[in-house]
Amino acid sequence: MKGVDADTFKKELLKQSIDELGHAEKIARRMIQLGYVPPSTLEEILKFTTCGQLTMPENVTDYESFIEKILRAERCAIAKYNELIKKYRFKDQITYELFEDLLEDEVDDEETWESFLEQYRRRKI
Numbered sequence: 001m002k003g004v005d006a007d008t009f010k011k012e013l014l015k016q017s018i019d020e021l022g023h024a025e026k027i028a029r030r031m032i033q034l035g036y037v038p039p040s041t042l043e044e045i046l047k048f049t050t051c052g053q054l055t056m057p058e059n060v061t062d063y064e065s066f067i068e069k070i071l072r073a074e075r076c077a078i079a080k081y082n083e084l085i086k087k088y089r090f091k092d093q094i095t096y097e098l099f100e101d102l103l104e105d106e107v108d109d110e111e112t113w114e115s116f117l118e119q120y121r122r123r124k125i
C-alpha cells in the first residue's frame, strides 16, 4: 500500500462504505426471509445499532483521531458479529454463515485501518 494521505483515506472510506451498505442489504434480506420487517430509516437503524454512530473528529485533518474512531467502530462490529455467530451456531446455519462472512469483511477492514494508523504514526515521527 502506498503512503497514507487524504486521498487514500477517501478511496478506502468510499470502498468500505459501499461494503457496509452491502452488509446492511444482506442482513435486511435475511430478516425478510425470517419474517421480520427490517428498519428502513436511519432513525430506525440507529435504534438497532450497538456500536453507535461514527462521527468525524472536530478537526477533519486529524487523521490519527479519525482512524482511531474508525478502528473502534470496526472492533465493535467484530465483537458484535462474533456474538451473533455464537448465538446462531447450531441454530440457524444460513444466518450463522451470513455473520461469518460479514465478520471476515470487518476483520479485513480492521487490518486496513491498523495499517493506515501504523503508517501514519511512522510518518509523523
Ligand SMILES: [Fe+2]
Pocket (backbone or CB within 6 Å): 016, 020, 074, 077, 105, 106, 109
Ligand atoms: Fe467495516
